[in-house]
Amino acid sequence: MGRLDGKVALVTGGGGGIGRGVAKLMAREGAAVVVNDLGVTVTGEGADTTPAQKVVNEITADGGQAAANYSSVTDYDQVGVMIEQxxxxxxxxxxxxxxxxxxxxxxxxxxxxxEWDAVVAVHLKGTFNTCRHASARFREQKWGRFINFASVSAWGSPGQPNYGAAKHGILGFTLTLANSMAKYNVTANSIVPGFVATRMTDSTPRGQMVLQQTGRTLSEASKGTEVDPENVAPIVTYLATPEASYINGQFIGIQGYTLNLYSHAEAVRILQGTHRWGSAELFDLFPKTLSAGLTPPPLPPKPGEEAPKRRTQLLQEDKSSWQEIAPGVKYWRWQEYFETKRG
Ligand SMILES: NC(=O)c1ccc[n+]([C@@H]2O[C@H](COP(=O)([O-])OP(=O)(O)OC[C@H]3O[C@@H](n4cnc5c(N)ncnc54)[C@H](O)[C@@H]3O)[C@@H](O)[C@H]2O)c1
Incomplete structure (x- = not known):
């Protein structure tokens, strides 16, 4: 008995990296999987049917059910055909x-x-396209799961304005799906990966260092390690199961073997007036209230420098704030956040 027996999944970008692991695990858990992949380079050039077909072959050789799809997620009509397939x-x-x-x-x-258009088209429009076409069927059948990939780059990676914006857009889009589709027994959640060793990260400074030192790409050298892309598949598969029906509109981070739940944006200071703000009043009151103590965002660290720590990272340094909840498993939660906001 698999945890996804009888379910049918579409995995876009399923021909390589993280998607390959997700398609294979979902199939192993009993889902029939449409493996979509256009087979492009990291920058989105070319087209090749081999990656999707190879993953389909791996799944069927393993006794699973899969079919390949080679269309681009950017093509609204072709994505409709993908869902029909x-x-x-x-x-x-x-x-x-x-x-x-x-x-x-x-x-x-x-x-x-x-460069802006191409990245936004694949990530943000591509996510809209699949969700738009599938949502009509989800609504009819009163069941469905959307799992949309964002990235920690959404928090403001300086050299990725297109990618960061698209990934943050995906978070907002996922929340609208969660709110509009909940009444049809449909959930929508986002995965927010940190660093995963795929061809996407082979060209980063870390990837180039590994290539120089070992003669192997980072993705080859990382098989079986913490940053192996297959490590992302279990949490994605879990969110797709019937058991995860109460998890909706959440952003789940993953870095190596560590999972985390992100908070949602909430107002943390409020200045309430009774009339349109006058400029003298605003110049006087704003610095004393909403902007009191704010510092400019830190500049990215120079090579060799450590990135400044976030508040939650500093809190995590207190070892007594961690609990060992199973052999080899530690749990931390932001006490203050849950005490003040969630009771
Ligand atoms: N690798 C990381 O460190 C990392 C970190 C955060 C988020 N992510 C996200 O995870 C996802 C997977 O990344 P990955 O590292 O496995 O990358 P990857 O390059 O190994 O895989 C991406 C796949 O998407 C396919 N693809 C690209 N454009 C397509 C299109 N228009 N239509 C259909 N298929 C298309 C590619 O052919 C490729 O097989 C991406 O959304 C990425 O932004 C990755």
Missing amino acids: AVKTFGSIDIVVNIAGILRDRMIFNMSEA
Whole structure:
């Protein structure tokens, strides 16, 4: 008995990296999987049917059910066909996992319009396209799971204005899905990965260092380690199961073997007036209240320097705030946040 027996999943970007691991684990848990992948380079060039087909072959060799799809998630009509393919081949569509992605990193002052458009098209529009087409069926059948991939780059990675914006857009979009589709027994959650060793990170400074030192790409050298892309698959699969029906509108972070739950944005200071703010009043009161003690965001660390720690990281340094809850498993939660906000 698999935990996803009888379910049909679409995994975009399922031909490589994180998507391959997700497609394979979902199939092992009993889902029939449409493995979508356009087979492009990291920057989104070319097209190749091999990656999706290879993963389908791996799944079927393992006794699972899968079908390949080679379309681009950016093409609204082709994505409609993709959803129809799932229904025609396997009888329904129950789970949509949006993983397809590309990178075109550039500082904002050097970024071309094409670099912006291409990245937003794959990540944000691609996620809209699959969710839009699947949502009509989810609504009808009163069951469904959306799992959309964001990234820690959404918190403001300086050299990724296109990618960071698209990933933050995906978080906002996921919340609207969660709020609009909950009454149809549909959940929508986002995964927020940190660093995962795939070809996407082979070209980073860390990837280049590993290549120089070992002669192997970071993704090859990382198989079986903490940053192996297959490590992301279990949490994605868990969110897709019937047991996860109460988890909706959440952002789940993953870095190596560590999972975390993000808070949602909430007002932390409030200044309430009774009339339109006058400029003298605002100049006087704003610095004493909403902006009191705020410091400018830290500049990114220079090579060799450590990044400044966030408040929660500092709190985590207190060892007594951690509990060992199972052999080899430690649990931490932001006490103050839960005490004041959640009771
Ligand atoms: N690797 C990381 O460190 C990391 C960190 C945070 C978030 N992510 C996100 O996780 C997801 C997977 O990344 P990965 O590291 O496995 O990358 P990857 O490059 O190994 O895989 C991405 C896959 O998407 C496919 N793809 C690209 N454009 C497509 C399109 N238009 N239509 C269909 N398929 C397309 C590619 O062919 C590729 O197989 C991405 O959304 C990425 O932004 C990755």
